[in-house]
Amino acid sequence: MDQSTFVLSNGNAASSQTTAGDGYDSDGAYFVPPTPSRLSASLPPELAGAIPLLDKFQDPIPTSLLKINGDLVSRSVKIFEMILKYMGVDSSEKLSLLGLDERVDLVTKLYKQTLKSSDLRDELFCTALKQTRNNPDGSFLIKAWELMYLCASSIPPNKDIGAYLSEYVHNVAYGINTDPDVQNLALNALNALKRSVKSGPRLTIPAREEIEALLSSKKLTTIVFFLDETFEEITYDMTTTVADAVQELASIIKLTTYSSFSLFECRKVVQGSKTPDVGTEEFIALDDNKYIGDLLSEFKAAKERSKGEILHCKLTFKKRLFRESDEAVADPMFIQLSYVQLQHDYVLGNYPVGRDDAAQLSALQILAEIGFVDNPDSCIEWISLLERFLPRQIAITRAKRDWELDILSRYNLMVRPK
Incomplete structure (x- = not known):
């Protein structure tokens, strides 16, 4: 993964290919090298009005950071309360670190609140950004960046917010004086952000084991x-x-x-x-x-x-x-997989053939399966091989014993040619 980020100074981007919902770019084409001087200039108008609140990381917010539909404002306030709880900030502003199970429960609730709403996804990222910005408490800061990583892994923001967010995360990830633990989480968040922006938001709420694995750095x-x-x-x-x-x-x-x-x-x-x-x-x-x-x-x-x-x-x-x-490919595994697929499709009847060709192909497949043996019809698996390598659609056109004798004759001719 390269060290680029995406910047939209005017909030718009041209994309050569879009496959995911909400306009997410499948090729990540709007990731370009950042210029630190553009960080403040790229701040979207939607977020500019929240500047007075950005550095007050422990204070509850009376309303949403972004201008969103009135019905979503109360949910935004609740989202921020969950973020404070995740970080370990309780109502009395005391440290109250949560265990893994409680953190997973909170993250699941955040996903449920935001997964289907692009407005609330943007709000979640802005509140997570607020908690990482100029936060003087090291333990709170780690939890805030951990949450940023979790968000970036499954629910990308829209391009307007994403432009500023990715440049901000990039500067922290590659900052000279950044705390190593914060820097590692910021780098993980940046890489996750690039991937989720490319593919769009998850369609289902990530399973509990997925959240636990990410928090534990496991696969x-x-x-x-x-x-x-x-x-x-x-x-x-x-x-x-x-x-x-x-x-x-x-x-x-x-x-x-x-x-x-x-x-x-x-x-x-x-x-x-x-x-x-x-x-x-x-x-x-x-x-x-x-x-x-x-x-x-x-x-x-x-x-x-x-x-x-x-x-x-x-x-x-x-x-x-x-x-x-494909005929020019010499890769042994490519040839093997192609043979297996052709064989599979043939047996399903996807390649119509006459009786002679069907008998010859069945004999060839049996030869490939068991090799050269005397009296193959005395093998325990002989009948099952006939059924396995003869398409059902053509097998019913002839008596079973007739097929068996024809295929056996052709097999013996290949083993002991005249």
Whole structure:
């Protein structure tokens, strides 16, 4: 991650690509090197009126810092009260540090209040900024920056506030005289801000374990499947997107050419069956900017909503499309994954073939599976191999014994050619 930040001296920005809601830039194009002299000049008009309150970090606020809809003003005041409580400032202005569980509860409440409201997200950032600005108490200051990091990881501000905020955070993160603990949190907040501005706000409230992991500087793990039902474990946090997960997975499996691969949501509904293999799979392409945490939350919610059905949801790694240029790729893992996907799609009947081709392809797949063996029809798995490698749509066009003899003959010819 580079050390740039984004600056909008006039509150506007040109973007070459926008995929997330609320005008968030998918390429982060408005991150440019900061000029400290522009910090005050870039202060948006919405925040300028709150300057007298910015340095009074322990005083309650009678109204919102920003000019917002009247219905949201009371919620803004409550948000600031929660921020004071998170920092450990109680009503008597005494130090009252909270445990991890209490902090997670407060952060969850803040997310619930602000996630769906861009106005309240801006207000939250301004109040968090207020608590970090010229705060003389070291313990309060750490908590304020911790909160800034949590906010930046999931609920980015709009561009007007974000321009000033990111420049402010950048100056603290790379300040010469900044306290090391504050500097580390500010740098984390800056990097999180760049990521969330690129991908937009989370669609679901981050799970409790996500908040705990971020506060503990840990990573969570989840499973990504391949089409042959093998899988790999990947790490994620509150800011991890599909694009991040693809890059990590490609590194784990040593796939060097992965631009045509992505993650898909795989759903399989099993109605009244105890066998998970019975059911129709649906693969849903995922946007690169989709958050892994949102996906896992949606999987859980979908399972809870399914009534009278067994719904299997999982992340699957596969190619988005096949291209002519694929033939020139020599990457062994690329070739293996392409073969597995073609095999998977063929067995599902996605590539219609005649009887001769179906028998020949089945024999080839069995050969690839078990190698060269004498009397393969005496193997325990012979019948299951026939069923596995012969598409159901074409299998019903011929007697089972006829298929077996034809495929066996073709297999033996490949093993012992004339």
